[in-house]
Amino acid sequence: MATALNTRLCELLGCEYPIIQTAMGWIADPTLVASTCNAGAFGFLAGAVMTPQEVEDGIKEIKSKTDKPFGVNFHMYTPGANEIIDICIKHKVRAVSYSRSPAKSMIQKLKDANIVCIPTVGALKHAVKAVEMGADAVVVQGGEGGGHTGAVASNILLPQVVDALDVPVIAAGGFKDGRGLISALSFGAEGIAMGTRFLMTKESPVPATTKEKYIGASTEQIIVSTKLDGMPQRMINNPYLKQLHSKTGLGILLLAIKNGLEFSKGALIPMLMSAWKMKKANGMTLGQTMMAGNAPVMIQEAMVKGHPDQGVLPSGQIAGAIKDLPKGADLIASIVAEASETLARLNRLSGNVTSAEQKNNPSVAEI
Numbered sequence: 001m002a003t004a005l006n007t008r009l010c011e012l013l014g015c016e017y018p019i020i021q022t023a024m025g026w027i028a029d030p031t032l033v034a035s036t037c038n039a040g041a042f043g044f045l046a047g048a049v050m051t052p053q054e055v056e057d058g059i060k061e062i063k064s065k066t067d068k069p070f071g072v073n074f075h076m077y078t079p080g081a082n083e084i085i086d087i088c089i090k091h092k093v094r095a096v097s098y099s100r101s102p103a104k105s106m107i108q109k110l111k112d113a114n115i116v117c118i119p120t121v122g123a124l125k126h127a128v129k130a131v132e133m134g135a136d137a138v139v140v141q142g143g144e145g146g147g148h149t150g151a152v153a154s155n156i157l158l159p160q161v162v163d164a165l166d167v168p169v170i171a172a173g174g175f176k177d178g179r180g181l182i183s184a185l186s187f188g189a190e191g192i193a194m195g196t197r198f199l200m201t202k203e204s205p206v207p208a209t210t211k212e213k214y215i216g217a218s219t220e221q222i223i224v225s226t227k228l229d230g231m232p233q234r235m236i237n238n239p240y241l242k243q244l245h246s247k248t249g250l251g252i253l254l255l256a257i258k259n260g261l262e263f264s265k266g267a268l269i270p271m272l273m274s275a276w277k278m279k280k281a282n283g284m285t286l287g288q289t290m291m292a293g294n295a296p297v298m299i300q301e302a303m304v305k306g307h308p309d310q311g312v313l314p315s316g317q318i319a320g321a322i323k324d325l326p327k328g329a330d331l332i333a334s335i336v337a338e339a340s341e342t343l344a345r346l347n348r349l350s351g352n353v354t355s356a357e358q359k360n361n362p363s364v365a366e367i
């Protein structure tokens with residue numbers, strides 16, 4: 001049946017609802033992805049922080065837990081990106097997501113294998129470029145979003161991108177519920193993509209001590225900083241980030257060396273050497289480059305090892321408005337229910353349908 005919630009995105013991805021669980025490094029694991037897909041939404045495996053072998057094992061595990069379609073996230077600049085593409089083709093993965101666009105030939109190879117290509121962009125010009133490169137749909141992330149993020153808020157960026165593109169646009173950054181889904185659809189988007197909301201569910205593998213910090217964070221505490229790896233990244237302002245902000249020049253270098261010794265034992269010398277090479281290429285100081293090289297380790301310290309004050313907590317601002325950890329299936333059901341109620345309310349407001357009519361025939365809400 002054609003309803004407001006059954007958009008082109010559902011057809012493209014083969015899911016029931018226009019809701020995407022985005023990839024989050026070390027978080028979007030096979031259990032989270034399978035539970036999302038089983039509940040009617042669409043999940044992406046966090047392949048960007050995995051080896052090709054781990055991606056293949058992850059795909060097999062997802063398939064053992066669901067027969068629904070799902071996707072894989074990767075970064076073209078990670079070692080093994082070509083192998084990951086071949087694995088996605090071999091296992092007939094439905095979609096891939098990526099941030100920086102792979103070469104056109106890589107995208108064509110995926111499209112020739114009927115794999116849907118969905119980049120995430122944070123600016124209008126990048127959205128236009130992504131479609132020129134072959135994207136089938138585009139996730140547009142407003143600055144509210146978690147992890148690496150742009151400067152423009154969803155409310156402003158989303159309609160600009162919708163107006164500029166013909167492919168389905170998916171809104172990301174600051175979504176958590178059915179009202180948000182309807183607001184995105186009203187801007188002309190064909191679905192929403194959420195990271196932080198899925199991080200804060202029962203199935204997410206993030207340790208309880210770290211989840212508590214997300215539950216306790218206020219919206220104002222979730223800030224954007226370039227101190228971690230030189231790029232704007234939205235995170236919860238915790239003791240580690242405060243320490244990073246209090247340092248400059250030599251202080252950053254010493255902190256990076258201390259982190260290297262403490263958290264990535266054995267890897268300090270190779271890290272120093274690659275930081276030295278990168279420093280020459282990107283113009284950052286040695287300390288900043290080492291800090292960037294160390295960022296994945298610091299994220300894992302919080303998100304995998306469960307030491308939220310010593311590590312990094314990437315987060316969307318929306319965490320400040322989330323106070324529960326529901327099961328993924330309950331979350332998706334509540335988003336769909338609230339979206340339908342919102343549509344019904346708008347219908348009543350516009351005088352199209354009376355409450356009595358709606359009570360007798362709930363499907364009249366489905367405009």
Ligand SMILES: Cc1cc2nc3c(=O)[nH]c(=O)nc-3n(C[C@H](O)[C@H](O)[C@H](O)COP(=O)(O)O)c2cc1C
Nearest residue numbers: 022023024025145146147173174194195196314316
């Ligand atoms: C903890 C965390 C880790 C993330 N890791 C990745 C990643 O590995 N790859 C990626 O493309 N995006 C990553 N992101 C961005 C999300 O996929 C998504 O675009 C963003 O969370 C959407 O905004 P929201 O948090 O307001 O829902 C991450 C976000 C968070 C919060």
